[in-house]
Amino acid sequence: MKNRATILILGSAQFVMVLDTTVMNVSISQVVADLDTTVPAVQLAITAYALVMAAFMLTGAKLGDMYGRRRIFAIGLGVYGTGSLITALSPNVGVLLGGWSFVEGFGAVLVIPAIAALTATNYEGKERALAFGLLGGIAGAGVAAGPLIGGFVTSALTWRVVFAAETVVVIAILVFGIRSIKDSPPPTTREKLDVVGAVLSALGLGLVVFGILKSSQWGLITPTGALTIGGTEITPFGLSAVPFIIAAGVVVLLVFRRWEQRQMRMDRIPLLRPDLLRLPQLRGGLTMFVASYLIMAGSFFALPLYLQLVLGKDALDTGIAILPISVAMIVAAILGGRLADRVAPRRIVRIGLAILFVGLIGLMSSISPSLASPVFSVSLALFGAGVGFVVSQLGNVVMSSVERSRSSEVGGLQGAAQSLGSSLGTALIGAVLLAGLTSGFHENVLADESIPADVQQQLVDATDQGVAMISKPQAEATVSKAGLPPDEATAVLNHYSEAQIEALKRAVLAASLFALLALWFAGDLPGVPLGTGEAGPGPASGRRGRN
Template structure:
């Protein structure tokens, strides 16, 4: 019975990994209110959760090789369970950042690579294909029911119960993990601490810079940080530009370090020569783009629905459901098409489909997201995601030799979560920045609102940060500042229009990236080798977990 027991254990763990992020996204405004923080604070938490996994996924894979995959899986389950419990008990944003963004993220970097490795170790031939198909189905199922489950729990009970349940599940997984078969660990694996610090530091600098762009500005300083009353903007340039530049330099030094380690006969954290493989580059680029798009949609759409339109978590989950349905159905269709069409044809079709779906979503924004066009757009985005998910994991694994599959699995996780963190950070920051400028313009352009009242309203909002408020709240602000009902209505209407423009501009960033990804996908293979009956190479895999998605 071990054959079925192992895949059940791994599938349950996979389900939890996917469910976790979807709950936080549909509950974003409720969690923010509960913890006494803002939407920007929640944006940081979601971004850093994905960033933690992106920064340490390669290290987690190496640790699995060093200590054994089963042991890494168990240790990761313990860390993840502790993080989930800490998240459930979070009294404020700081504890949430520690419990969810950091501790859970570190647990996931051990669990996620181990799931794929242990599936490959415990199953061979057709049984392995079946095992990965089960993991893929579970991923789709979690993505489909996650928004609804999170919406129901948040609306009728509390978002905290989801994380309590995750803790209980990980305890059960830990006890059941003794049934998992493993191979001897590789005692020759070495991890270079300097490489770990450089990769994590470079990515953190870039992502943090993007996150702060909505407040500090990209090049021209807007509201830069202050020390002793003096603004920090060297040479009149926003700190964001310096953070991005420094991050790129640190990542370049990381690459130099990897090449030096390889040339000296030592083990690099990342074999950079893998990027010379054209199909692998295209596959990893596809991963980054598709998860950027999903993470962006799963952040800006719930924020708009909940904060601007006043929808609750359950209504938000229902609105997102068409995307999940499209993902599941077209993952199955993509797998069926594999024997009939090339991976390039299916994957490029998925990229085009996601881009078209994003255009439909953009077109529906002016209808308060109530029209059938929005539902159709979300379904089409999910359909494109499903087609890509059915191909890219297989493309990446098949592009390298068997000995490199573990490292490529780590790269997949890195690019997936890097896409998720950038999606939340970039599209979210564009959205919030446009909201801020839109509100200021709405107040300043109201002709019958005295200048003193305009300044008072803007100062009140600036003191609280980026104005993530509804049009009705904007009306109340004007009235509280002594403005007339006519002025309040004018500001409210102008701000409502700017909210629509902000969402459209943020989503257009997603559309633009999907188009660029299509241009760089020409090296996707037309044919992938079929697995033999005892082929030890992983030739089929599940869609990777959807974080921030």
């Protein structure tokens, strides 16, 4: 690769964007103690960050078209670095919410689409395929390495160091690297932002992602909690508010589509040209982005729970345990990028999904109360390699579906697909895990004749709204508070531990089924190599087909 400085800069920015959320997730307990706040308050900040990312990604992409991708990339990094500094210095959770969730979030929606667009501008042919492969591997490795980096820094120093370090990285990029990035010529006439379209897209995407994120707390269909306004629980028709929120978001997005079509008919510049989503290659690439990030997010939701709550590992040991994912992912992403000029994306993605499926099945079979089998580590490496092959292709598939002048729009769609997939993965795999834990615990308790029938019913009634995933010491403390006799308490703890293992296996199995489903959708990807020519406006439909 000739222009290594550019991919180094863009890759560094990509890594920082992805690292952020994973670090916050593993640092929750220290953040709570440091800021004298509560877990729900920190979770609110995490949710708000995800909402900002999803809601404003298309608007951030459009600003790149209007003012230049490199300029918006630089402004976004500046905003992001400012938010990181505010987060590092936060005296309370309110400042954390503002600095991390909103300032950093708005910076990220400027940076992420620009990374994709600038990669398409700076590289051609085989080098472009390799560049997108590297970026995909870096993104996946950032997700996997987050627990290791966050766990080490949190244990040895403080969570604030991570965000302060992000500020330093951003400053280094702005001072030493930004000028080496080539940009497309600026537009000859300044476009006006489609404000109505921006509001509609933000509201629609925000509602959909918000509903998905709250499904674990409020329930997907049956209420396990409730949206509460002024002390009144909102459960329409006795159901969870989640499906109604998601449906409202879909309706708003349909209105957004109609508005954009109206803008085109009136010869005005829309936020997003509706014809983009009619390109089969683009649709296939975006679908695979949703699927791959769903599988990644869902798996990274379940695996740390197993390692930390069942095996009792701390954040640092958890990060070390899943290190094989990061290593294998980077290696596979580089290899996949190098194969892009000789092997079709469809074939590479399907090979990656097959490896990913085998890795997930291996993980499911090796989950046990005491991890002793090397199969777990080998399966983690297979998981990482599978994801690496998949993500090595998708950026190039998506960006090659249009001419360069529309790369920012496509970059925004790519970022939105990644956010949607991550939200779906956490919600769906999390729902499978928690539902399996509850049903498994109830079945185990009701089947144990050594526990009196009245105690069985009390345990089932007390956990009717769901059983939480907690550590063994927390479970022991909970059972102790219940005042059960020693033999009954031991039996209940054993049943809970067994239910945890089975629920985790069920969650990983669900992720593997999504990988199989993705194999079908991979048929929409191009059937010929893309690494040998310029990006074009929608490769011929003859390149596709489910075979």
